[in-house]
Amino acid sequence: MDLVLTSEQQELRAAVRDLLTDHADSARVRTAMDSDTGHDAELWRRLGTDLGVLGLAVPEELGGAGAGHVERSVLAAELGRALVPSPFLASAVFVLDTLLALPAQPARDELAAALASGERIAALAVAEDGAGVFDPGPSATRATRSGDGWRIEGRKSPVLSGEVADVLVVHAVTDDGPALFLVEAGASGLTRARLASIDPTRRLARIDLAGTPATRLDGDAAAALSAAGDRGAVALAAEQTAGIERAMELTVEYAKIRVQFGRPIGSYQAVKHGCADMYAAWEQSESAVRYAAWAADHDPGALPLAAAVAGVYVGPRYFEVATGMVQYHGGIGYTWEHDAHLFYKRAKSDELLLGTPGAQRARLAGLLNI
Amino acid sequence: MTTTAEDRLHEYRRTLRAWLAGHVPENPTGDVEEAKAFQAALHDAGYSGITWPAGSGGQGLGPAEQQIFAEEAAAFEMPVRPFLIGMGMCGPTIVDLGTDEQKRRYLPPLLRGEEIWCQLFSEPGAGSDVAGLQCRAVADGDGWVLTGAKVWTSNAQWADYGAILARTDPDRPKHGGITMFVVDMRAPGLTVRPLVDMTGGAPFNEVYLDGVRVGPDDVLGQVNAGWAAAVTMLGHERVTISGLRQKRSSGLTFEALADLGRRHGTDPVARDRLADLYAHQRVLELFNARMRQETVAGAAPGSRGSVGKLAGAMLLRRAVDTAGHLAGANMVAWEDGDTGAASLELGTNSTPASNIAGGTNEIQRGIIGDRILGLPREPQVDRGVAFRDLTVGTQTSAAETSSEQTPKGGS
Structure with missing residues (x-):
């Protein structure tokens, strides 16, 4: 096992730290945390496009950098060190990792590439009743077939970066067991409400789905x-x-x-x-x-x-x-x-x-x- | 690292592994003759003094070989305990500071397992603050006469030689008036008594010196430069303690306690504590592994060794707490012959030793604060003050201080 960072990994750390020193000092963190979206869209663009680090653990064929989790841990560390308010954990970690654990399919591949570049932001809507992010608990959220697609009924809370997300990955139970679905931010019957939070640098939301149209993702959700x-x-x-x-x-x-x-x-x-x-x-x-x-x-x-x-x-x-x-x-x-x-x-x-x-x-x- | 060097290290490991498998006794008796025989065998096989210079009788190899030895030896319970202080501390200090004659006289018999050493630093009045030691070395002819008491001395009962710190000049500030000597442990006036600790065992000794003579050739380093010699030796001690992986037998490891849980059953609280114990034990192992990797890569661990020492001591306290959740009343009273409970008792009662010996937790936190974090030091009231004017140890009044101090000048 390697417990010491390589010089390339240390260079990555220095590059990210430089960027954040310039663009995420305490004053900017406070501006971002008080803003409507709760994050700095310009910094998000720099991370995704200029530095190209949001897809460090994503394979190159899916639009990522093809590096790995050691590299991504370096990025996560720098963002955490500066307390950067951003959808990084929700979108570039929780959702991306969930997508990558599913079999290849057009909807997955397309979204993974958009998340790796930062072009789109996603949130993982699994938890109900305040459980951990990946824990659906005894889920009361149901998905039923509707023509070619699916419709979802239920409530998810808390959803990290749920308000700012362009797309949600929703866990719901079908007649043949639990599954994951993509729900677009503008979908009908979707309402999102910001939750009060102890942590001003992080946004959490309640998501209500009332007959909301969804695209099912193939693969074993659990x-x-x-x-x-x-x-x-x-x-x-x-x-x-x-x-x-x-x-x-x-x-x-x-x-x-x-x-x-x-x-x-x-x-x-x-x-x-x-x-x-x-x-x-x-x-x-x-x-x-x-x-x-x-x-x-x-x-x-x-x-x-x-x-x-x-x-x-x-x-x-x-x-x-x-x-x-x-x-x-x-x-x-x-x-x-x-x-x-x-x-x-x-x-x-x-x-x-x-x-x-x-x-x-x-x-x-x-x-x-x- | 070139492929050739990697091959050489691989071969070193392979040969060593085979040698250990063939030579480490399966059920060591722990007696001193067994240790002497095993140390001699180590020497004959070329595993004694791995990093010591060849000119001093060592193997002249590097930290990579030492690391391989530590890793491979960790799988065995090697009967080398009586030699740890000689090989780990006194010997390396003689390599660093000894005269040619001292190196010739003392190192080969040590490497061959013929002579055992002990270290005589701590005193009843000088524990964490070793420089406050009161053992006197009074000049007499071309030598000195030693009078005082040493404590917590491992090995003294079978040691041939000791490295002792004594005060040669009480008129200097405390660090500046100390000299390190080699003392013959069988010299007239030297008495060794077993010291019974809180486990009821006596792995340490008290050593009393009443007019013990040492000569000019017995000075290790320079006269009144004993503190520098002590710092050199304590640096080796840290390496010895942190580098030595003993087979853990205390019953306070996660593995032993998980076993206990399987026998007694676990309630949710005990299960919770046990999982937390595992996490703490594992991260400490990973920290030690990371330090070793950084050392091999050329970054000396320095004072960061104090983190491992402190965390190891705190881990044992946590384990004692966890054990109570698992064993319950069986930790308090048990039938004769219940070796599991007896081992838990020994672990519980020896845990304070890990939190005190080799630098208390408080001393370790001080080292981390001062040397790693660069925090300002405490004001030192003893700085620049002649030793004879200081209060040391557990003196309670100035009157007592002055009456005890009076004889120190040797007048």
Whole structure:
């Protein structure tokens, strides 16, 4: 296994970081998060077209870069580090991975290419009643035949980037079992409502489908969601790990310059040791992500366990570190003006995006046969 | 790396693997004679002192071979415990700092498994702050006379030699008045007593020195430069502790606890804790693997070793907690002969050692904060102060300090 980035992968990281330094500093992140769409369409275009990184894990014949999950984890990390509000996870990770896990078919291939270039944005509408993104639960959403096509009846919530998506990949139950469907944003009977959210850098929506026309995608829906869930967990853990690193860096910087009782607060063990624990959490998270991303590319049989370990370990660490970030910043860390709260809120929304920590540990326990 | 070098390493691994399979005893007794015989066999086969310079009796090979040895040896329980300190710390320090005569005298018998070493640093009053040590070395003729007490000394009961730190000049600030000596563990005035720890076992000793003579040829490094020698040796210690993968037998691994769960059954909470334990154990393994890959690629781990040390100690605490969810009352009381429960007891009671020995968790966090994160250091009240004017250890009053300090000058 390779747990160290190659020089090409490090160059990719530097290129993305350069772009985000110029186009996604704190002021721009705040502008984007307060905008109607909740993201910066111009930055999205730069990522998709100028840098061409939205399809890093998509094969070249489907319009992607043909690189891999290690490369995509590098991109996810940089976006997470800068807290970029964007449909990246929903569209270029969750939906793309789901499509790639389905057999080749015109509707799939066409959409994958459009997502890889960033030309279109998609969202995964699977969860109901607040479950994890890939978990349909005991689905109450039904799809029935209607002439040549299908119509869907039901409610999906929360749907990450559901409001801004041009197309939705919807999980619904048919008479012959669960299946995945494409639903266009302008389809009749589709309503989308923005949900209130703890995380201002991330948009979640409720989707109502009332006899909404849909195109069925061929393939095993459960298997595709399971495969995509593992890959999505890797990208999410990469984002979280980069968030840990950035929150730690900012906290350490502040602890060096903030003086109380005649000393920089970072010289007090109470603060210093907390920062050291952040560092230990980051080093171990980074190791878990490097392995899981490597497994996604080179040892798919080991991926479910590797991804589950990364999810179980990294998620709670990010929230602990972000909590420490607010804490060690003291009063300034509790203000809206300071970015600490954005890390705190992103850490919590990330931690619960793929299911509760308990559900993730239960899944890991199942993989371990305990 | 050229193909030739890869081939050579592959061949090294293949030969080593076969040798280990043929020579490591299946059920080691753990006694010192067995260790001496095995160390001699390692030496004869060319696996003793892998990275030591050939001129000092070593093999003169690189970190890649050392890494291969660590990986292959991890599958075995090698009976080398009495030699870990000599091979891992004292020997490399002699390689770094010893005179030609010291290298000739001490290294070959160590490499051949004939002489055992111990390290005499810690004292009752000097644990994390080793430089606060009080053992005196009073000049006498061309040598010194050692008086004091050392503690937590592994191997002392069978050691031939020890590397000892003693205070040669109490008028200097504490780091500047220390000298490292080689001391003959059978010298007159030196007494070794077993130290019973909280498990009830006695893997360590107390060593008392009452007028033990050392000569000018016994100085390791320079007089009053013992702190630099100690830092050199402790650097080797970190490598030894983090590089040594012992077969885990404590009953506190995920694997052992999962087994326990299969026997006792698991409730949802125990299952939840067990999965979390696995994740923590696995990410630490992956961290260690990543450090090794970076080391082979040329990036020295440096202070990042403290992360592994700290995380390993915290992992054991987590495992003790998890064990309680699985074993319940069987962790408290058990029938004679229940080896599983007894091993859990030993693991539980020895977990504090992992959180204290080799640098406490607090010291590790300090290292990470100071050296990796570059956080400002604590104000040091002992900086620039003559040792004789400091309070050290567990002295409780200035009066006690001055009465204890008075004899230190050797007047």
